[in-house]
Amino acid sequence: MILTILSVLLIISGIFFFFTATVGLLRFPDFYCRMQATGKGDTLGALLCLSGIAVYNLSDGFTLSSVLVSIKIMLIAFFIFIANPTATHAITRAGLNAGVKPLMKEDLQK
Amino acid sequence: MRYITTFLILFLNWLIWSGMFDAFHISLGVISCALVTFLSHDLFFKEKLSYRNIVETVRFIKYIPWLLYQIVLSNIHVAYLVLHPKMPIEPSMVRLETELKKDLSLVAYANSITLTPGTITADIVDRKHYIVHCISKKVADDLLAGDMEKRIAHIFEEAGYKED
Amino acid sequence: MENFFLTISLALGFLVLLSLYRGVVGPTVLDRIVSVGVIGTKTTVMLILMGLIYKRVDMFVDISIAYAMLNFIATLAAAKFFHVRKSVIPGVRFYKEREVK
Incomplete structure (x- = not known):
């Protein structure tokens, strides 16, 4: 029962961070600021959602197969945790090299 | 030493992802992990392993x-x-x-x-x-x-x- | 509990639709690539939720890791392409070097 409540809490907070990432993707005025929102919000959202699912998967009982599946889910979370910042950095560098102008705060105050 | 460490990491991953523990699948895993280790042992660790790597791993965790x-x-x-x-x-x-x-x-x-x-x-x-x-x-x-x-x-x- | 997972999946689907807006409208090509990457991350989570609903998590986990890896490689490949091409404007190539000369 405790595991179920914990997993529900984790999944709902994950969904909240997914939501802020998406709203940031829609609202921010410039490419680099959008990368700020998606690169962080998606990583933490996926991490929280996947750990919530892994915890729920254990709530039926600790058998060998369910523990294996939970370890696999946590490995996916670890992979996303490594891969998402790398992809964010690669795309930001490509944008800088391709001549997308960053919006500075002086431009915003006009 | 690099060979053994790479092989152990790969084989642990094989065990987790295959999820089968009978003799046939484990022997398949040993063969393919050994092949990959032989081909690409210098990808994971460029220099020789030492006591320092253990310290770094513990501190990183x-x-x-x-x-x-x-x-x-x-x-x-x-x-x-x-x-x-x-x-x-x-x-x-x-x-x-x-x-x-x-x-x-x-x-x-x-x-x-x-x-x-x-x-x-x-x-x-x-x-x-x-x-x-x-x-x-x-x-x-x-x-x-x-x-x-x-x-x-x-x-x-x-x-x-x-x-x- | 199944209803809860169904609701979460629907919420994720709604968020995917919202991110698709940036993919359609986005001023530069890079914005579209970012949008595709964001949708891919949400899909990875959605696949495992589908596995929970159908009670076959052990199978859907493998599909999900394959999807996550493909998504990562696609983003990296697109980033590499635009890094070398040095322009995001269609039809204009090597925009920066021409400006220097």
């Missing part, structure tokens, strides 16, 4: 909880910026000098910057400067204070930094 805490802080900061009706952002590009030398510590520092509050590493120039995009002024000041660089230097035992 200790570093992860602090990083997770920073990530949660950064997400709450970004969520506040996104949901605020006026969006109080002050984006700027900052040039950040670093004295880290090793490949792995440069990569770890860049990834940590990307994950912590409001900053993204955009480029590394000549292994001396990072070009960092900051979303607000407070965040840029935090980054220039250089707390995280000290932690990374401590993990990978860079020269020029004293141990605490």
Whole structure:
């Protein structure tokens, strides 16, 4: 029962961070600021959602197969945790090299 | 030594992902892991393994909880910026000098910057400067204070930094 | 509990639709690539939720890791392409170097 409540809490907070990432993707005025929102919000959202699912998967009982599946889910979370910042950095560098102008705060105050 | 470590890492992954523990599947795993180890033993570890690698691994594992805490802080900061009706952002590009030398510590520092509050590493120039995009002024000041660089230097035992 | 997972999946689907807006409208090509990457991360989570609903998590986990890896490689490949091409404007190539000369 405790595991179920914990997993529900984790999944709902994950969904909240997914939501802020998406709203940031829609609202921010410039490419680099959008990368700020998606690169962080998606990583933490996926991490929280996947750990919530892994915890729920254990709530039926600790058998060998369910523990294996939970370890696999946590490995996916670890992979996303490594891969998402790398992809964010690669795309930001490509944008800088391709001549997308960053919006500075002086431009915003006009 | 490199062969054995690479083989063990690969074989552990094989066991987790296949999920079958009978003799046929395990022997398949041993054959394919041995083949991959033989072909690409110099990909994981470029230099010879030593006692230092164990120290680095243990210190890196200790570093992860602090990083997770920073990530949660950064997400709450970004969520506040996104949901605020006026969006109080002050984006700027900052040039950040670093004295880290090793490949792995440069990569770890860049990834940590990307994950912590409001900053993204955009480029590394000549292994001396990072070009960092900051979303607000407070965040840029935090980054220039250089707390995280000290932690990374401590993990990978860079020269020029004293141990605490 | 199944209803809860169904609701979460629907919420994720709604967020995917919202991110698709940036993919359709986005001013530069890079914005579209970012949008595709964001949708891919959400799909990775959605696949495992589908596995929970159908009670076959052990199978859907493998599909999900394959999807996550493909998504990562696609983003990296697109970033590499635009890094070398040095222009995001269709039809204009090596925009920066021409400006220097």
